[in-house]
Amino acid sequence: MSYFRAENLSLHFGGLKAVDAVSFAVEKGEILSIIGPNGAGKSSIFNLISRIYPPTHGRIYFEDQDITQEPAYDIAKLGIARTFQNIELFENATVLANLLVGRHRHSTTQLWQELLFLPNVRAAEKMHRRRVEQVIEFLDLEPYREKLISGLPYGVRKVIELARALCTEPKLILLDEPSSGLNVEETEDMSFWIRDMKTELGMTVLMVEHDMTLVNRVSDRVIALNYGKVLAMGSPSEVQQHPDVVAAYLGA
């Protein structure tokens, strides 16, 4: 049994088949990239997994559990975190507050305890703060702790979004175009971090990406999509040489 499985996944908007019977599996500890031209349905697959859209057909399994009907907020509790293509941070909060929201799935304190800020709440807060600090250290975010998101540059926001996802301590992390809008140097940092997430933190990574150098550098396997259908699946070089993929990108 695979670690994560999508079976026959479809998402139709009326007649438009954004995702059309896509099946794939992710093994534990693997970095799998999804590539494809714009509008191929890559982000839609992510939105299906994180339950923003309900799928028209198909099933999603994670750790041998059917998660197709789980409510969206339970996906994070199962250990699946994600980032967004167009950065969805909490703009009017500090970086620390943003990262602490990532700890939400680990919070166990009751409302009345929080109102009185009982010792157990204080202890939990310190524990969350320590975990957040580990992520801050991992991604070199030390200069930004107290800064408001609304005043930070795009590249930093991108990293903070990754940090927030890491704060949930996910088993599977979905990265939606982690390098979009980053310069060459920042993209390189990102590729090191993605590698480290796999080797040091033991996470499984599912990634949508356009930058082929990044894809080649980090992925174990690649899936190519077009018009919501899988064109090819395999190692990065295999997929890039696949005639259907070449045709989709260059036009045959």
Place this chain on the structure above:
Amino acid sequence: MRFIFKTDYEDDIRLFPHSGYVWSYGTLLLLLAIAPFVLSSYLMSQLVFVCIYATVGVGLLILTGFTGQASLGHAAFLAIGAYTTAYLQQYNVPFPVYFLAAGLLTGVVGALVGFPALRLQGIYLVIATISFAFIVEEILARWESVTHGNEGMRVKTLTLLGTAVPRDSPAFYFLCLGVLILTIVGSLNLLRSPTGRAFVAIRDSETAARSMGVNVALYKVKSFAISAAITGMAGCLYAHKLSFISPEMFTLQLSIEFIIVILIGGTFSLHGAVLGAIFLVMIDPFLTYLKDDMPGIIANVAAAFGASKATASNIQSNVAAFASANGLKGAIYGVIIMLFVLFEPLGLYGRWLKIKLFFQLFPLYKRATFKRQKIYVKSERNR
């Protein structure tokens, strides 16, 4: 400029980041403690209203300022708290019990309002809360066996621990102040724990909050319930302060006054509720001044500029008619809201922060520091 050297995670959690806070809030508390022995009874009465309005303001801030759910129905929550008080008093229920009952009942009603509000956003939510307020107003007027309809209800003098606490006594002021302080401390505690952060997350991006594991619906209902419960408890004190309640006291105008409290005080910090309440309660003496003295002053000025006696008295009567016109208050509120939204969107507390920073950084203060920037437009697709 003070630099805080943090050595412990505790430093990020504590309410007073450094000793300066302890000194300034300690001084403020001391001044508030001696106020009844220094200020006139009129000012004391105003101060009690400031406390009550600020309590409601804190409740509304949790919902509107921190969870981002606008409400124009808070007068209804206040009314429910006030009527619970008047109703339970008939059965000689002691103060602590009906005070908590007012909070609890209003909290439950708040949660019930929260459920249909889950699917509404922005202006539609405002409309829904207004209609809720109208429904409550209508129920209060019609359900005569409980509320005595438009006749209104008399609220007996508060008794606490066997002693009477008249509405203009220093003890009542300390009670209101105590409730305000406890509300603020409780809210601050909430805002620095997971629930408060979930509220802020919902305000800024529901999609992201959901993908971080926040049950958006549950937390919105929680926010409604907490906000309503605080308002209900304030309603209990409000009823005692007025000593008589009737449905026409809890109209849309009162809800708008609460919005003014937080909008003018500043929606991003609890300080805003207190500053806004002070501002709002100050409007009334100002309006009285406008009514009583302004016509004479303007007429005198006109006379000084060479207007004839007849013209001057004509001006005087016209200004007097204008100053005592119906709805002038509402118009002034409208103008104030517009001016603040346009020129001081961060409110009075924002202005205070700007002044503070100006002196801290002197002479290097930049006006652009507080400028709201919206460079990266968020995607609306996943709404």
